[in-house]
Amino acid sequence: MANKWDERKKALEDEYFVKKEKELIEKLKAKQDKESKQSLKQICSMRCPKCGEPLKERSYQKIAIDQCTGCGGIWLDPGELDQVAKKDEGSWLGKFWGKEK
Numbered sequence: 788m789a790n791k792w793d794e795r796k797k798a799l800e801d802e803y804f805v806k807k808e809k810e811l812i813e814k815l816k817a818k819q820d821k822e823s824k825q826s827l828k829q830i831c832s833m834r835c836p837k838c839g840e841p842l843k844e845r846s847y848q849k850i851a852i853d854q855c856t857g858c859g860g861i862w863l864d865p866g867e868l869d870q871v872a873k874k875d876e877g878s879w880l881g882k883f884w885g886k887e888k
């Protein structure tokens with residue numbers, strides 16, 4: 788009888804570990820999916836929408852901005868222009884941004 792019980796217990800344990808393993812694999816897959824999507828987005832956002840050349844991050848008044856290595860265009864993330872304008876209120880940009888708002 789003890790053997791039967793041991794077998795049953797073993798089967799249950801196996802089932803448990805298989806399930807756990809499946810969960811782990813699924814979790815890992817989801818994580819990889821998310822990461823690959825993120826890195827894809829990152830690559831896309833690092834390209835100039837105008838000429839397709841890679842963007843290089845540089846800082847303007849301590850704000851990180853992306854400048855195109857091809858056409859020299861500057862790209863700002865949402866909120867960054869706001870930050871630049873705020874820091875530079877006396878400039879045309881600050882005035883322009885203040886007016887537009």
Ligand SMILES: [Zn+2]
Pocket residue numbers: 835836837838839840855856857858859860
């Ligand atoms: Zn460009």
